[in-house]
Amino acid sequence: MDSRRSDPSRGAAAMPLAVKILVAGGFGVGKTTLVGAVSEIKPLRTEEQLTDRSVGIDDTSGVERKTTTTVAMDFGRITIRDGLVLYLFGTPGQDRFWFMWDELALGALGAVVLADSFPSIDYFERRRLPFIVGVNCFDGAIQYDTEEIRAALDLDPRVPIILCDVRRRESGKQVLIALVEHVLSVMAERQRQAGAVIH
Amino acid sequence: MSEWLDDEAGPVVRPYALTRGRTRASREGFDLIAIIATAATSTFAPPNAGPEHVAILDLCVRPLSVAEISAKLKLPLGVVRVLLGDLLDLGLIVVRRPETENRLPNERVLKEVLNGLQAL
Numbered sequence: 001m002d003s004r005r006s007d008p009s010r011g012a013a014a015m016p017l018a019v020k021i022l023v024a025g026g027f028g029v030g031k032t033t034l035v036g037a038v039s040e041i042k043p044l045r046t047e048e049q050l051t052d053r054s055v056g057i058d059d060t061s062g063v064e065r066k067t068t069t070t071v072a073m074d075f076g077r078i079t080i081r082d083g084l085v086l087y088l089f090g091t092p093g094q095d096r097f098w099f100m101w102d103e104l105a106l107g108a109l110g111a112v113v114l115a116d117s118f119p120s121i122d123y124f125e126r127r128r129l130p131f132i133v134g135v136n137c138f139d140g141a142i143q144y145d146t147e148e149i150r151a152a153l154d155l156d157p158r159v160p161i162i163l164c165d166v167r168r169r170e171s172g173k174q175v176l177i178a179l180v181e182h183v184l185s186v187m188a189e190r191q192r193q194a195g196a197v198i199h
Numbered sequence: 200m201s202e203w204l205d206d207e208a209g210p211v212v213r214p215y216a217l218t219r220g221r222t223r224a225s226r227e228g229f230d231l232i233a234i235i236a237t238a239a240t241s242t243f244a245p246p247n248a249g250p251e252h253v254a255i256l257d258l259c260v261r262p263l264s265v266a267e268i269s270a271k272l273k274l275p276l277g278v279v280r281v282l283l284g285d286l287l288d289l290g291l292i293v294v295r296r297p298e299t300e301n302r303l304p305n306e307r308v309l310k311e312v313l314n315g316l317q318a319l
Contacts, residue, residue, distance in 0.1 A: 014236070014262070015234045015236050015262045015293065015295040016234055016262060016295070017234075017295065017297070017298070017308070018232035018233070018234055018264055018295075018297050019232070019297065019298075019304070019308060019312060020231070020232050020297075038319070044266070044267060044270035044271070045270055046231070046266045046267075046269040046270045046276055047269070047275050047276070048275050048276045048277055049275045049277065070275075073266075075266055075270075077264075077267075078315070078316070078319070080311055080312055080314075080315030080316075081311065081315060084308070084311055084312070084315070085234075085264075086312055086315070086316075087231075087232050087264065087266065089231070089266075103230075103231065104231070106230075107230070107232075107297050107298060107304075109304045109308075109309060109312065110304075169319075173316060173319050176316050177313065177316050177317060180309055180312055180313045180316065181313065183304065183309060184306070184309055184310070184313070187304070187306060187309075
């Protein structure tokens with residue numbers, strides 16, 4: 001191998017840093033619609049094929065599985081500036097793919113949970129990954145009271161709830177802005193707490 | 200894949216046949232949002248490279264994330280990671296890994312993301 005090839009910095013200098021935000025929620029709640037509304041590209045789909053062994057870890061049904069299972073994730077992209085790219089990943093819907101969530105959540109800035117999805121709220125609380133709850137109120141849908149939703153989801157009063165229309169770009173943008181503002185305030189709060197422990 | 204088959208046909212070749220049965224990359228660490236670029240020196244693919252290796256080198260002339268490579272080549276993530284491991288071992292690609300070591304995201308990056316979103 002010659003020296004030019006082994007110098008990764010030459011190419012890496014021009015390579016953007018990537019960050020990600022997760023969009024979680026149950027089937028049909030509008031994850032991919034939200035991603036598509038704000039993404040600069042048509043949402044793409046990546047898949048992973050799992051062997052029966054990895055699928056079966058948390059499977060208590062006792063049913064022998066011989067087939068492989070495909071987990072699909074839809075994602076989009078927003079170029080923040082030259083050198084900084086934000087990816088938005090819809091989480092796989094089925095609860096038995098939690099281990100895929102671990103990979104997705106690693107290093108994520110935060111998550112938008114589209115209600116109604118209790119399991120994902122529990123997951124992000126356990127992982128201490130900052131998240132907000134988006135409630136998709138498209139035309140004709142019941143207009144919810146955010147405090148009713150907070151009570152129904154048993155949600156921490158500090159977690160913002162945003163009413164949105166995931167089909168609209170401007171609305172999706174406001175959801176993401178609310179999330180990043182929330183992440184910044186969570187970080188400041190945690191830094192204060194860490195300081196209080198030390199002193 | 201073959202142009203005369205539609206999506207309903209499914210894959211003609213079992214995906215892991217492309218990796219000769221290997222399911223793990225020789226080096227770990229191809230995060231979904233790791234950015235891959237074809238190295239400036241990789242004008243020629245090595246003689247034993249498969250068409251998928253060449254497809255990745257062609258695609259990553261402009262830097263792309265691992266997730267995008269998987270989506271655009273319609274290959275499962277695990278397969279893409281094995282192929283990327285081969286290419287990295289040969290020095291044909293460069294990788295920029297995301298900052299996943301820290302539990303908390305970088306505040307400066309977050310503020311940049313916030314400004315970027317507000318300017319959309």
